[in-house]
Amino acid sequence: MKAKIKYKKKVKISHRYLLGAAYRYLERYATTEANLKFILSRKVDRIIVDQENSEVLKENSKKWISEIIDSCVKQKLIDDTLYAQNRMKSFLNSGNSVSKAKNKLRAKGVPLEIIEEVVTSIYKKRPDANIVSAIKYVKRRRFGPFRIRERKENAKQKEFAAMARAGYSYSESAKVLKASLEELENILYEK
DSSP: OOOOOOOOOOOOOOHHHHHHHHHHHHHHOOOOHHHHHHHHHHHHHHHHTTOTTHHHHHHHHHHHHHHHHHHHHHTTSOOHHHHHHHHHHHHHHTTOOHHHHHHHHHHTTOOHHHHHHHHHHHHHHOTTHHHHHHHHHHHHHTOGGGOOSOOOTTHHHHHHHHHHHTTOOHHHHHHHHTSOHHHHHHHHTTO
């Protein structure tokens, strides 16, 4: 029995094709303007690599991509501020430090002024937000008072190093790792 050979269908870049690709991406993922521009540009680059009029197509596609992104923003399918707020909450709830969350948002193309607004609003709601996320990180990693096994001789240094890599300062790490389980739970659950 012969194996079937699958041939890729030749795709023609057009405004309609890119609009459909943008909508399909937005159905699955929340994203920023910069990230959607990157995704669509990468798709165009992959498709036009073998075509003879690639320079003309590339110029047309840049114009189409900017029109599509403007349209998505007007339709409120893309909102960088809302994206940043939701992702920041998610990062902090999963135990990421504020600095690490800021870096992840920057990598997705969120403008710095939006990131600063979001961080300011988080600190207004909860001034100890970074400590709370450090507690969640320690709890997840089972460090300090959440440790189950016996403490090894160099465990303290390793825990401090892991927290430093996660973006927490020495004072935040010391506060969390040296506290009792009851104190951390009181801070975590605001008792």
